[in-house]
Amino acid sequence: MPAAATPPPAEHPPNPPDSTSHTEEAEADAVGTPSRTGPVGMVSWGTGTLVGVFTGLLYGGAKEANANVSKDAEVMLKMGSTTDKREQYRLMRDAMEKRFIRVAKGSLVGGARLGMFTATFFGIQNLLIENRGVHDVFNIVGAGSATAAAFGLILPGSPMWRARNVLVGSALGAGICFPLGWVQLKLAEKANLEIENSKSPSDLAKEQGNQSRVGAAIDRLEGSLRK
Numbered sequence: 001m002p003a004a005a006t007p008p009p010a011e012h013p014p015n016p017p018d019s020t021s022h023t024e025e026a027e028a029d030a031v032g033t034p035s036r037t038g039p040v041g042m043v044s045w046g047t048g049t050l051v052g053v054f055t056g057l058l059y060g061g062a063k064e065a066n067a068n069v070s071k072d073a074e075v076m077l078k079m080g081s082t083t084d085k086r087e088q089y090r091l092m093r094d095a096m097e098k099r100f101i102r103v104a105k106g107s108l109v110g111g112a113r114l115g116m117f118t119a120t121f122f123g124i125q126n127l128l129i130e131n132r133g134v135h136d137v138f139n140i141v142g143a144g145s146a147t148a149a150a151f152g153l154i155l156p157g158s159p160m161w162r163a164r165n166v167l168v169g170s171a172l173g174a175g176i177c178f179p180l181g182w183v184q185l186k187l188a189e190k191a192n193l194e195i196e197n198s199k200s201p202s203d204l205a206k207e208q209g210n211q212s213r214v215g216a217a218i219d220r221l222e223g224s225l226r227k
Contacts, residue, residue, distance in 0.1 A: 042135050045122045052118025053111045060110020064103045071095070121147045140181030141174050148173030 082088060125143035129135045152165030 042126070042129060043122055045119070045126055048122040049115055049119040053115035056114030057107045057111035059114070061103050061107035063110070064106030065099075068099050068102060071099075117147060117151065120150060135185075137178060137181040137185060140177045140184070144173035144177030144181075145170045146173070 121143050124146050125139050128139040128142055132139065148169035149166045152169030153162055155162065155165050157165070
């Protein structure tokens with residue numbers, strides 16, 4: 001008697017596509033992600049560097065422009081000593097060209113110097129904040145002392161003169177940055193406190209609700225990914 005043929009295994013219907021992840025992603029995108037804010041009083045490295053560069057440009061240009069006042073007086077005396085219109089025009093044109101070159105050079109040098117200083121300062125400060133996990137006045141003092149010492153080291157001179165510049169720069173940087181850093185942190189804390197106090201209860205409730213919705217959406221998304 002022939003053996004009975006075994007029935008083929010039952011085919012399971014394909015699982016419906018998991019639409020929860022798409023729904024959660026859409027919900028998370030609709031609500032938005034919570035903003036990541038740094039510690040109180042922390043300045044972005046890029047923002048600080050740009051401010052330093054533009055400040056150096058303005059300071060260097062203004063310094064060179066003020067230094068050209070005496071030279072402009074000399075040009076006016078030379079123009080008064082001759083009655084030739086062509087000679088007067090040539091003297092004026094040469095003076096304006098030289099003045100423009102000096103002002104542009106002073107602006108570029110000032111922007112580069114102050115930009116390097118601020119970039120080094122805020123870079124060291126942010127590095128200390130990340131390593132220590134807290135932003136206080138000691139981060140500002142350490143960044144100011146290290147930056148002043150580094151710039152004192154690259155100044156021209158003998159090794160003894162550079163060592164002296166490093167010690168003096170380190171002490172001056174720490175002494176200047178301590179009160180300024182303390183004032184900056186206190187003003188930042190006061191400003192944040194006033195901002196929090198100025199918010200209405202409806203704004204606070206809405207912000208808490210948005211954060212809770214975002215947290216719930218993230219939790220559901222993580223749970224679906226673990227499955």
